[in-house]
Amino acid sequence: MSVGWSGTIQDFLQIDQHQFLDTLQHSIPDASDSQLRAWIDSHQCLVDLFQEVPELNAQLLFEYQLFRGGGRRPDIVLLVNDQVLVIECKSYHQISDGECIQTSLYVRDLEHYHSAIQSQHVTVSGILLLTKDNRDHVHFHESFNIFIAAKYGLLKILRRLAAKQQSPVLSIHDMLQDYYSPSPSMLEAASAIMKNEPLPRVRAIDSSNFEIIHHSLQQIIQQAKDHNEHHLVLVTGEPGAGKTYLGLRLAHEYENAVYLSGNGPLVDVLQHSLQNSTFVQRLYNYKMDYIKHGRVPHEHIIIFDEAQRAWDQNQVNSSFERSSYPAPNMSEPDIIMEIATTDKKWNVTL
Numbered sequence: 001m002s003v004g005w006s007g008t009i010q011d012f013l014q015i016d017q018h019q020f021l022d023t024l025q026h027s028i029p030d031a032s033d034s035q036l037r038a039w040i041d042s043h044q045c046l047v048d049l050f051q052e053v054p055e056l057n058a059q060l061l062f063e064y065q066l067f068r069g070g071g072r073r074p075d076i077v078l079l080v081n082d083q084v085l086v087i088e089c090k091s092y093h094q095i096s097d098g099e100c101i102q103t104s105l106y107v108r109d110l111e112h113y114h115s116a117i118q119s120q121h122v123t124v125s126g127i128l129l130l131t132k133d134n135r136d137h138v139h140f141h142e143s144f145n146i147f148i149a150a151k152y153g154l155l156k157i158l159r160r161l162a163a164k165q166q167s168p169v170l171s172i173h174d175m176l177q178d179y180y181s182p183s184p185s186m187l188e189a190a191s192a193i194m195k196n197e198p199l200p201r202v203r204a205i206d207s208s209n210f211e212i213i214h215h216s217l218q219q220i221i222q223q224a225k226d227h228n229e230h231h232l233v234l235v236t237g238e239p240g241a242g243k244t245y246l247g248l249r250l251a252h253e254y255e256n257a258v259y260l261s262g263n264g265p266l267v268d269v270l271q272h273s274l275q276n277s278t279f280v281q282r283l284y285n286y287k288m289d290y291i292k293h294g295r296v297p298h299e300h301i302i303i304f305d306e307a308q309r310a311w312d313q314n315q316v317n318s319s320f321e322r323s324s325y326p327a328p329n330m331s332e333p334d335i336i337m338e339i340a341t342t343d344k345k346w347n348v349t350l
Contacts, residue, residue, distance in 0.1 A: 004028055004063030004073075006172045009050050012060055017043055028063060042075060042089040045131040049155050056080065056162040059172050066109050074106040077175065079168040080161050084110060084117065084124045087154075091131050100144040101308075103128050107146065116174040129154055210242045217250060217350065221301060224346045232337070233350035234307075247303040247350075251280065257301035260286050260336075262309055287335045292325050296342050302349045304336055 004024040007015075017040065024039055025031055031039075039062075050056070058080035063073045076087040088103045107126040110117055117124060126146035138153030140146075149157065217233065224231050237243050248270075251259035260283040261267050270280045283304070289295050304310075310332040311319075317327040328335065340347040 002027065002063075002065040003061050003172075003176060006061045006064075006176075007059065009054070009056055009058050009060065013047065013050055013054065024063060038075075038089065038091065041091045041131050045089065045129070045151055046076075049151070049158060052155055053158045053162050055165070056158055057165055057167060058161075059168055061172060061175060064175065066106070072106070072109075074103075077110075079170050079172070079175070081164055081166050082120075082122050082169045083161070084122055084170065085157075086110060086124065086126045087129050088127070089129050089131050093130060093133055095128060095130070095148070097144075099128060100141060100146060100148075103146050104144045114175075116170055116177070120169050120174075122169050127154065127157070210246065214246060214249065217246075217348075218253075221250075221254065221348050224348050225300070228345045230341055230344075230346065231348045233348065235350055244305060247305055248280070250301065250350075251303050254301050256299050257303065258286070258297065258299040259303045259305065261305040262332075283332070287332065287339070290339050291328050291335065297339055300344060300347050302336060302340055302347070304333075304349065307333065 004027045005020060012020075020043055021036065021039060025036075028035075042062075058078055060079070061077040062075070064077045065071065065073050074086045075089045076085075078085040078087060086103065086106045088099065088106070090099060103126040107124050111124040126144075128141075128146060128148045130148070130150050133150035134152060135150040136152035136156055138147055138149040138156060141148050147157070213235065217235075220231050220233060223229060235243055235246065247259050251257045259280045261280070262283045267280055267282050286297065290297065313329060313331045313334075316331060316335070317329060320327040330338070336349060340349045
């Protein structure tokens with residue numbers, strides 16, 4: 001497992017910025033100039049804050065690469081008490097929903113797919129840190145289930161953690177020796193779907209409009225079938241709202257439906273748990289069967305999980321560099337939409 005720099009708070013305060021940056025650049029040699037500036041900014045900010053709470057017993061990981069996360073790296077993972085804090089640093093005041101989503105997805109991946117976190121039952125929280133905002137402001141963003149904190153707002157959080165001082169439940173070694181492990185709630189839900197049992201209660205579902213959305217999608221599917229229509233439906237929601245479970249339920253309810261995911265390990269686990277490899281399939285295999293062999297999949301309902309991670313045209317073309325097949329010059333969403341509308345009287349893609 002890859003990490004840019006790791007150590008205790010005391011280690012961090014003792015290393016000078018030049019050594020810190022050298023270590024990060026050695027681990028990530030292709031870092032851009034903007035990335036280098038971001039490291040300098042986050043280093044200066046955290047030195048200021050940790051000097052205020054040097055007694056805090058915590059360990060840090062900078063640029064920790066998520067296991068099977070496609071190279072994605074949270075800026076900082078802080079291990080303190082019985083908590084894991086995922087901290088994303090931004091040097092400007094105006095933030096977008098995309099940055100909130102980025103932070104919440106890091107939390108989701110650690111919370112639901114990290115073996116050590118699963119076994120120790122620690123709390124994972126996300127903090128979007130505004131390093132240039134010198135106020136002590138901090139608030140919880142309910143839509144994304146993360147905290148947004150100004151510089152000294154994070155200091156307030158650190159002081160509260162220091163007041164409840166205990167040795168970190170998880171260590172740097174635990175984080176680096178992890179393996180991919182979906183949370184029990186996901187596997188329980190998948191198993192329940194196959195057995196037509198009630199969906200287990202998971203975080204945020206009780207307070208969400210899950211059942212309303214499920215019913216609406218059933219109506220859209222019926223309309224498309226009755227009137228030979230093609231529909232594209234975008235389903236959004238905060239991590240834990242039930243999007244994956246919704247897709248799995250629909251894929252199981254309809255004989256001509258398929259659930260596609262680019263998350264290969266998740267597909268493997270679901271296929272094993274469900275004892276079924278028909279309605280849960282790898283996105284890569286599905287699209288390549290069409291691109292390379294011209295086989296048009298028969299499914300009328302295509303459920304494209306986590307479409308925000310889909311490859312753009314350049315990424316798709318790059319995957320064909322060592323192939324004898326010509327690059328399709330399309331993005332993954334373009335490929336799915338072409339499959340959805342080729343030789344089909346009706347289709348629903350979501």
